[in-house]
Amino acid sequence: MSGLDVKALVAGYGADPVLRGVDLAVPEGGLLAVLGPSGCGKTTLLRVLAGFHPVRAGRVSLGGRVLSEPGTQVPPEKRGIGIVPQEGALFPHLSVAGNIGFGLPRAQRACRVDELLELVGLAGYGRRMPAQLSGGQQQRVALARALAPRPGVVLMDEPFSALDAGLRDELRADVRAALRAFGATALLVTHDQEEALGVADLVAVLRDGVVAQLGTPEQVYAEPADLGVALFVGEAVTFDGTAGAGVAETPLGRLPVRGSGAGTVLVRPEQLRVGGDGVAATVDDVLFHGHDATVLLRLADGARVRSRVQGRPPVRPGDTTAVRVSGDALFFARPS
Numbered sequence: 001m002s003g004l005d006v007k008a009l010v011a012g013y014g015a016d017p018v019l020r021g022v023d024l025a026v027p028e029g030g031l032l033a034v035l036g037p038s039g040c041g042k043t044t045l046l047r048v049l050a051g052f053h054p055v056r057a058g059r060v061s062l063g064g065r066v067l068s069e070p071g072t073q074v075p076p077e078k079r080g081i082g083i084v085p086q087e088g089a090l091f092p093h094l095s096v097a098g099n100i101g102f103g104l105p106r107a108q109r110a111c112r113v114d115e116l117l118e119l120v121g122l123a124g125y126g127r128r129m130p131a132q133l134s135g136g137q138q139q140r141v142a143l144a145r146a147l148a149p150r151p152g153v154v155l156m157d158e159p160f161s162a163l164d165a166g167l168r169d170e171l172r173a174d175v176r177a178a179l180r181a182f183g184a185t186a187l188l189v190t191h192d193q194e195e196a197l198g199v200a201d202l203v204a205v206l207r208d209g210v211v212a213q214l215g216t217p218e219q220v221y222a223e224p225a226d227l228g229v230a231l232f233v234g235e236a237v238t239f240d241g242t243a244g245a246g247v248a249e250t251p252l253g254r255l256p257v258r259g260s261g262a263g264t265v266l267v268r269p270e271q272l273r274v275g276g277d278g279v280a281a282t283v284d285d286v287l288f289h290g291h292d293a294t295v296l297l298r299l300a301d302g303a304r305v306r307s308r309v310q311g312r313p314p315v316r317p318g319d320t321t322a323v324r325v326s327g328d329a330l331f332f333a334r335p336s
């Protein structure tokens with residue numbers, strides 16, 4: 001196993017490249033999520049890493065071995081890269097064991113297939129056919145198949161997107177555990193913020209053909225590189241305002257911030273505490289999500305804000321209440 005390194009990667013289709021200088025590093029045994037909106041180039045990046053698309057500039061290497069650079073493109077089957085596509089894409093005429101063991105030498109097959117089935121939580125399923133499996137089980141088999149030849153890195157293309165919410169959560173946790181147990185280095189692309197933050201050790205936010213930020217899930221959420229990243233990685237309540245001497249004036253009161261000048265003040269909805277002390281607000285609506293709820297509030301100046309509260313919401317639509325911010329706000333100065 002070895003780390004994946006992407007340096008100043010430029011690739012694309014027409015005159016304007018889609019990837020315009022991507023820098024990434026997935027440490028050995030790490031799981032990196034590449035997060036970006038639809039059309040930002042995630043699939044193109046995977047195609048380059050897998051060896052299906054050439055680079056115009058830059059370099060891709062795995063464990064120090066160059067896989068792609070201008071004039072060099074190691075073929076896909078010689079890269080030591082495993083792929084988990086969006087929807088399993090299992091061979092329909094082969095059993096689960098047949099799918100997993102497909103590329104393995106015959107002598108190792110049975111033992112290795114059993115080990116992998118165990119790893120992905122499907123012990124005993126070897127004789128089933130893909131059509132007899134649920135979507136989540138098919139993705140588990142696809143992961144086992146990708147891991148079977150002990151690749152240097154596993155690439156996953158939105159591997160949970162076709163599954164329903166409950167199954168998705170369970171599978172995410174299991175895939176993460178299986179990758180860890182295997183010691184695999186992995187890269188996953190997704191447009192789903194919750195997925196990227198919830199499953200990966202590191203998140204790269206891809207925007208306008210470059211990595212806008214690379215950091216731990218906590219870093220990209222709590223210390224976003226700029227306003228665009230902050231808005232993309234999670235829900236936000238924002239106000240135009242002015243900051244100075246460590247505080248910003250906002251309709252939610254004076255909030256502690258770093259930075260100064262004119263710009264945007266941002267807090268996350270879970271920082272807004274409803275009921276108790278604070279600024280007067282009217283409850284426009286309450287959206288109950290089961291584990292938590294969103295309270296839509298209107299402030300005295302007409303500003304609308306949303307609070308995310310755990311468990312049972314303390315207010316009902318039409319109530320008059322108070323709202324305050326817990327913790328620091330983020331401040332992004334307007335570029336001069």
Ligand SMILES: Nc1ncnc2c1ncn2[C@@H]1O[C@H](COP(=O)(O)OP(=O)(O)OP(=O)(O)O)[C@@H](O)[C@H]1O
Pocket residue numbers: 013014018036037038039040041042043044045191
């Ligand atoms: N074969 C192709 N020929 C020309 N342009 C393409 C080709 N494939 C993709 N593109 C363009 O390149 C850009 C990036 O596409 P890509 O599929 O990499 O994005 P993505 O982030 O994976 O999107 P999604 O999340 O919707 O799958 C898009 O503008 C797309 O239209």
